[in-house]
Amino acid sequence: MEKKKVEAIVIREVMYSESSKILTLLTKELGILGVISKGCRTLKSPLRGASRILSYGNFYLNYKKDGLSTLTGVDVLSSFTRISSDLSKISYASYLLELFEQVRKGNEEEEVFDLLKTFLLKMNDGLDEEALALLAEVKCLDYLGVHLETSFCCVCGSSKNIRTVSVDAGGFLCDNCYKKEKVYCDKTIKLLRMFSLVEVAQISKLEISSEVKKEISQFLESYYDKYTGLFLKSRAFLSNLKKIG
Numbered sequence: 001m002e003k004k005k006v007e008a009i010v011i012r013e014v015m016y017s018e019s020s021k022i023l024t025l026l027t028k029e030l031g032i033l034g035v036i037s038k039g040c041r042t043l044k045s046p047l048r049g050a051s052r053i054l055s056y057g058n059f060y061l062n063y064k065k066d067g068l069s070t071l072t073g074v075d076v077l078s079s080f081t082r083i084s085s086d087l088s089k090i091s092y093a094s095y096l097l098e099l100f101e102q103v104r105k106g107n108e109e110e111e112v113f114d115l116l117k118t119f120l121l122k123m124n125d126g127l128d129e130e131a132l133a134l135l136a137e138v139k140c141l142d143y144l145g146v147h148l149e150t151s152f153c154c155v156c157g158s159s160k161n162i163r164t165v166s167v168d169a170g171g172f173l174c175d176n177c178y179k180k181e182k183v184y185c186d187k188t189i190k191l192l193r194m195f196s197l198v199e200v201a202q203i204s205k206l207e208i209s210s211e212v213k214k215e216i217s218q219f220l221e222s223y224y225d226k227y228t229g230l231f232l233k234s235r236a237f238l239s240n241l242k243k244i245g
């Protein structure tokens with residue numbers, strides 16, 4: 001066993017024995033990691049507060065490379081309390097945890113962790129959770145190896161007279177190359193471009209009309225289905241939530 005300190009977010013918790021939990025951490029340095037938090041369900045445990053989903057901080061471990069590591073302490077940096085007290089935000093945050101877990105599994109880059117952290121901080125600051133989730137889906141595409149082309153027409157390379165965005169073509173299409181693809185509204189096209197370019201940490205406002213969110217969501221859902229092969233349980237849950245809403 002080796003002692004390690006990792007920056008991490010708890011993405012899953014499972015009860016274990018009478019008093020413990022097994023936590024899944026998305027760590028900056030080591031990817032996805034299972035740890036046992038012994039005795040954390042007892043009232044006096046110093047691990048109690050941090051051993052729950054959405055805890056973010058520095059986690060101290062007895063690290064086992066090919067097995068379950070043991071949690072020995074946590075410096076909590078945030079518990080995202082504003083998210084935890086809002087059902088809609090919790091649902092979208094759960095979706096982000098599941099999405100980023102899949103992204104990190106196929107990707108060694110530490111910036112995947114920073115990106116998830118930034119999204120949760122923005123959501124906790126009060127930015128619209130639905131718009132943030134759509135932005136996150138766009139940001140994850142490159143990490144998943146399925147780039148969406150929003151700089152120019154993906155058939156002829158022209159950056160002028162963009163007509164629509166196409167799942168089959170993999171991005172923008174210009175007037176000349178357009179055949180009979182579905183036409184998305186100008187705002188949807190502009191936002192997809194903005195989403196590709198923007199630094200998430202720089203955003204202080206994200207207000208998008210519900211019609212445009214719906215279009216972007218439909219486009220991205222088809223795009224994910226066609227190219228990524230990801231099935232995310234919480235996405236199905238969100239679709240149901242939207243139908244009810």
Ligand SMILES: [Zn+2]
Pocket residue numbers: 153154155156157158173174175176177178
């Ligand atoms: Zn073209």
